[in-house]
Amino acid sequence: MASDPSSVLVRFAGVAKTYDGTTFAVRDLDLDVRHGEFLTLLGPSGSGKTTTLMMLAGFEAPSTGDILLDGRSIRATPAHRRNFGMVFQSYALFPHLSVGDNVAYPLNVRGVSGQERRDRVARALAMVRLEGYQTRRPSQLSGGQQQRVALARALVFEPTLVLMDEPLGALDKQLREHMQIELKALHRQLGITFVYVTHDQGEALTLSDRVAVFQDGALQQVAPVDRLYEAPANRFVAGFVGDATFLEGRLVSRHSGAVELELPGGWRLRGVDGDLGDAPPGTDVVAVVRPERIAFTSEPAGENALSATVEDVIYFGDHLRARCAIDGQAVATVKVPLGPRPPVGGAVSLHLPAEHLRIYR
Secondary structure: OOOOHHHEEEEEEEEEEEOOOOOEEEEEEEEEEEOOOEEEEEOOOOOOHHHHHHHHHOOOOOOEEEEEEOOEEOOOOOHHHOOEEEEEOOOOOOOOOOHHHHHHHHHHHOOOOHHHHHHHHHHHHHHOOOOOOOOOOHHHOOHHHHHHHHHHHHHOOOOOEEEEEOOOOOOOHHHHHHHHHHHHHHHHHHOOEEEEEEOOHHHHHHHOOEEEEEEOOEEEEEEEHHHHHHOOOOHHHHHHOOOOEEEEEEEEEEEOOEEEEEOOOOOEEEEEEEEOOOOOOOOEEEEEEOHHHOEEEOOOOOOOEEEEEEEEEEEOOOOEEEEEEOOOOOOEEEEEOOOOOOOOOOEEEEEOOHHHOEEEO
């Protein structure tokens, strides 16, 4: 569905990027970035997400297609004239400058001086909760504090949008999660458009309004986070975003979006058409279900139920995960509330709700 033109800040229109004329880092990209949203570009290494960000920043030029800002092409606009803030994983702070001078650098380049510069630096540092740190050097700061300085520097000149390339990748897990919460709160406070690159699907789901998933240079799906998780557009997205159990089988029938498949053991399951196209009965398909949607049931012969054996139970702090063996299939993972553990080696029956079982080619 096309975006309302009035809501679009950036538009990638038929953009492709190749370095050798044969292999494409990005191909056939049509993507809108909306005013004020937090959009994350997500994908594995080499998927095209960082190249897309670099083309938007002006550090790379599209081989074909165009990039529009508020309806006007910026293809010929150099990076320093695009008025975009940038935050990198490496922070890229000047070690010989104080925090205040690091933050003030973009203002100096733009000719802002005197009291206005001091006021803007103070406001930017207050946004990231670093009041009073102006005279310190980057070497005197923790990794999280350095990242905040880099963010303040990206915000100080009131950019049109902020671009972030794996900005939390160098932080430890606890600090990274804390910074995710701070980034999300700051985005809501400022209302500035953020475009963020990561390979961490959990980070993408936590931070974003929408996520654009890339693979092999092609956009696979762009959607709000809940839609992306609950209704992946294809097998790749289903496997890359979040945990899932995959069950291989054969398509039996389909009607009005409802699908029936048969597993090699003879079990029949009903599900929802995920990406079957015009696949006829007899086609090899895969059923995908999230671990929190699977439930233990006392009715082994019930609808959409499978027999399994508990192989292991793993403690995750706020829940348990049972790994269950199903004949002829990969191990199924079941998210279980804290409480009595299913017995390892015990026979169980698993219920897979039809509305949460998506079928793909």
